[in-house]
Amino acid sequence: MRTGTTASLIDDVLQYRLDGAFVAGPVHHEDLSTEAVFREEMELVTARHIRSIAELAQSGNVKTIVFRLGCSYRTRLDIVLARHGMQASTPLEFGSLDAMLGCVAAGVGVTLLPKGVVATAWREGRVAVHDVTPEDARVDTLFVRRQDVYASAALNAFLDIARPVASPALVPA
Structure with missing residues (x-):
């Protein structure tokens, strides 16, 4: 494995x-x-104070929290942001989901992850989740x-x- x-x-x-x-x-x-x-099913994950994707787009510089190059979720996140008129700055790369969710919860950046992966952090109020189009x-x-x-x-x-x-x-x- x-x-x-x-x-x-x-x-x-x-x-x-x-x-x-x-x-x-x-x-x-x-x-x-x-x-x-x-x-x-993927969701855009942000700091809990961000109430919508539109609000995120208005915030200006968007930092992405992702796995290393070659991760399909990373590519998909770039597409989602582009659909909403956002361009990410240089991404922060991590090797663990916990580190990624911790950075998002701290307001460092945003990520795109499966609903099941973020469910606990969302229920605990550490992050906000935002639905993306079914295609994404x-x-x-x-x-x-x-x-x-x-x-x-x-x-x-x-x-x-x-x-x-x-x-x-x-x-x-």
Whole structure:
């Protein structure tokens, strides 16, 4: 097991370093087979005093709190901000969700994360969450693997367990 950005995990699969990986979609590569496993709903996360995306846009300089380059959430955040007429300054990169949420709660910047990840911080009143368009909010997590590699019995058994747990979230909205 290994964690990483979507880009680094895909590269590891393509280079035969991993049998497969869970990554944020979409993924289009001729050497990979992809299977949607679950869907996440993303939210823009800000300091609790920011009441709307419009208010954020009026604040001027927007600092983003993100994972390192290659993270698909980071790319999606840039798109969301651009749709609202905002351009982010140099991002602050972190390696943990707790550090990212702590910085957002302190008013250092904003981020885009799955609802489930920010739910506790939001319930505790540490951050504010803002809905984004369905197009920007829905992210399918895919299992990717090389098409030219045999799927072992262990890998298939693992996926047989993962599919029933996650599949209900893929019902079209």
